[in-house]
Amino acid sequence: MKIGFYSESVADQAALAVFTEGILGEPPEPIDMALEGHGVTSVLSLLANVFRGVYYNSDAQGLVVVVDCDDTELHSPDHDKPDGEGKRCRLCQARAIVAGAEKNLKRRQGRTELKVAFGLAVPAIEAWYLVGKNHQVGEAAWIVGLNAKNPPFRRRELKQLVYGTDRPSIELETDRAKEEARRILDNITAIEMAFPAGFGSMAREIRSWKFK
Numbered sequence: 001m002k003i004g005f006y007s008e009s010v011a012d013q014a015a016l017a018v019f020t021e022g023i024l025g026e027p028p029e030p031i032d033m034a035l036e037g038h039g040v041t042s043v044l045s046l047l048a049n050v051f052r053g054v055y056y057n058s059d060a061q062g063l064v065v066v067v068d069c070d071d072t073e074l075h076s077p078d079h080d081k082p083d084g085e086g087k088r089c090r091l092c093q094a095r096a097i098v099a100g101a102e103k104n105l106k107r108r109q110g111r112t113e114l115k116v117a118f119g120l121a122v123p124a125i126e127a128w129y130l131v132g133k134n135h136q137v138g139e140a141a142w143i144v145g146l147n148a149k150n151p152p153f154r155r156r157e158l159k160q161l162v163y164g165t166d167r168p169s170i171e172l173e174t175d176r177a178k179e180e181a182r183r184i185l186d187n188i189t190a191i192e193m194a195f196p197a198g199f200g201s202m203a204r205e206i207r208s209w210k211f212k
C-alpha cells in the first residue's frame with residue numbers, strides 16, 4: 001500500500017513509516033512525491049494544501065498525519081461522537097481541515113479515495129520513541145501531570161533523552177527516530193497501550209485500510 005506521511009519533520013515522517021510497518025505487518029510503499037516537514041505551527045495551517053497536493057499529484061492510497069500536542073488538549077474518544085470534537089484538540093482540528101478539503105475535491109479518473117489517518121503525540125513525538133525505555137511516557141502520566149500542574153516532560157527534555165541534545169541535526173534526528181521506531185516495531189501493542197488516544201486511534205485507522 002502506498003502511504004505518505006506528513007508531520008513536523010522529515011525525521012518523524014521516516015519513523016512513522018517504520019511504525020506503519022509494525023501496524024500493517026508489512027512495509028508501506030513510498031509515494032511518488034516528497035512531503036516536507038513543516039514545524040509545529042505550520043503543520044495544521046498547510047494541511048489542506050498538502051492533502052490536496054497528495055490527492056491530485058501523487059499515487060498515494062493513504063496519508064498519515066501526526067501533530068504534536070504540546071500543551072493543547074489531549075484527544076479523547078468523546079471527541080469521536082457527533083459534534084463532540086475538542087476545540088483545542090489538534091487531532092480534531094486536523095480532521096476538520098481534511099474533511100473541509102475533501103468536500104471540494106474533484107473526482108479524478110482512475111483515482112481511488114485517499115484515506116487519511118490522524119495521530120496526536122503527547123506532548124511531542126519524541127515521547128513515542130521512548131516507549132519501553134522510559135516508563136513515565138504515556139498519556140496517563142501526562143494527564144496526571146497536567147492536573148497537578150506538573151507535566152512529566154517538557155519538549156526539550158524529550159529531545160535530550162532521544163537525541164542526546166535538544167538541537168539535533170536532521171541526520172541525527174532521522175537516524176535516532178528510525179532506530180527507536182524499529183525497536184518498538186515488534187511491540188506495537190505497548191505503544192498503543194501507552195498512547196491509546198493519540199497513537200492507538202491512528203493505528204486502528206491505518207489497520208482498517210487493509211481490508212477495504
Ligand SMILES: [Zn+2]
Binds near residue numbers: 075
Ligand atoms: Zn480530539
